[in-house]
Amino acid sequence: MSKYCFGIDVGGTTIKCALFLNDGTILDKWEIKTNTDNGGERILPDIADGIEAKLKEKKIDKAEVEGIGIGLPGPIEENGEIACAVNLHWGRKNIEKELNELTGMAVKAGNDANVAALGEMWRGGGKGAKNLIMATLGTGVGGGIIVNERIVTGAHGAGGEIGHALVNPHETIPCNCGNKGCLEQYASATGIARLAREALEASQKASVLREKERVTAKDVFDAYKEQDELAGEIVEKFARYLGHALAIFASVSDPDVIVIGGGVSKAGEVLVDCVQKQYEKFAFSACKKTPIKLAILGNDAGICGAAKLILSR
Missing domain, CATH: 3.30.420.40 (ATPase, nucleotide binding domain)
Structure with a gap:
């Protein structure tokens, strides 16, 4: 049974990353620079590299990880596609498919404001x-x-x-x-x-x-x-x-x-x-x-x- 998951919050300047226990306990947090060069082609690979490094550092097997949740600035469709993310220099892109291929883990993407609301409901001002x-x-x-x-x-x-x-x-x-x-x-x-x-x-x-x-x-x-x-x-x-x-x-x-x-x-x-x-x-x-x-x-x-x-x- 999985014990861990990752939460990723992509902004125009920095990407906030965290490793969680499935009960919501944050085990580790880190940030990486949002590299928007060349149409933001390195953003998802950089996230994947950071996750791989954290798994290695913490000696966690991928089988123990539920998956990766990711919030992004822009409307996210049900199939995991984003039509456009101006601040990231992206056009249409399937976030879930690409990050899954890079990491081998399940991925669920959402709009950053919607995701923040979910966070406040789970652990914040709207808890309960x-x-x-x-x-x-x-x-x-x-x-x-x-x-x-x-x-x-x-x-x-x-x-x-x-x-x-x-x-x-x-x-x-x-x-x-x-x-x-x-x-x-x-x-x-x-x-x-x-x-x-x-x-x-x-x-x-x-x-x-x-x-x-x-x-x-x-x-x-x-x-x-x-x-x-x-x-x-x-x-x-x-x-x-x-x-x-x-x-x-x-x-x-x-x-x-x-x-x-x-x-x-x-x-x-x-x-x-x-x-x-x-x-x-x-x-x-x-x-x-x-x-x-x-x-x-x-x-x-x-x-x-x-x-x-x-x-x-």
Whole structure:
């Protein structure tokens, strides 16, 4: 019976790798550089080499390994193919097939945000849940939806792309995806900074934010914690957009818990309180008291979710 598995989280700069016991205990972690030269041709071979080296170092036989779970930036189809991963310089590629051929082990691939959601459900802020929505608020807005412990991937691998849900049909500025009025334009770190710039231009109110050369999302929440009135208006607007979107997704998937992660979540419980308040205004009655919690795994969410991905296949 297998005792081990590997969890791999592929980013545009580094690849996080971990060896797990099948109960979720991390035995070892390491990172390798993401080599995107020549169309990223070395990325999967480098991962395979790292795994082989770790097996040799730990004196583990492949027969003892359940397999390799891997999270990647881009929609992953059910057959293990990725249509495109811009940051990795990849076109269409069958991740599962290629990594299996390189390692001789079973492979299960998933979108990185979905995989992070699975990790938070297994070992993090959503531990104990079977149904979960995760919103990752960083430079953009990623997300993952888990129903009955399974990632919702959809027909094109785009399930859980909550950042590109339409929340403002009156928006005139396009999102990075090409559409207008996406949640990402208001709830990401860049979106919050944009809301702050607009508020500063539209209002004459005194604010510590006016002292900043370039206002960031962190500046907004720091000012909010100091009871800055204008910062409060910005945070309320952010929370209204996010709470409204989460209420819509909750009415579809009925989660046990909603988890918020990413750099913006470092604002802490004040962020959760604001979003929870707005969420409850919009949520369907049966979902109204669904708790919103902070992610707790940080950079380990991806590797944990990837490990769970192979264990749950």
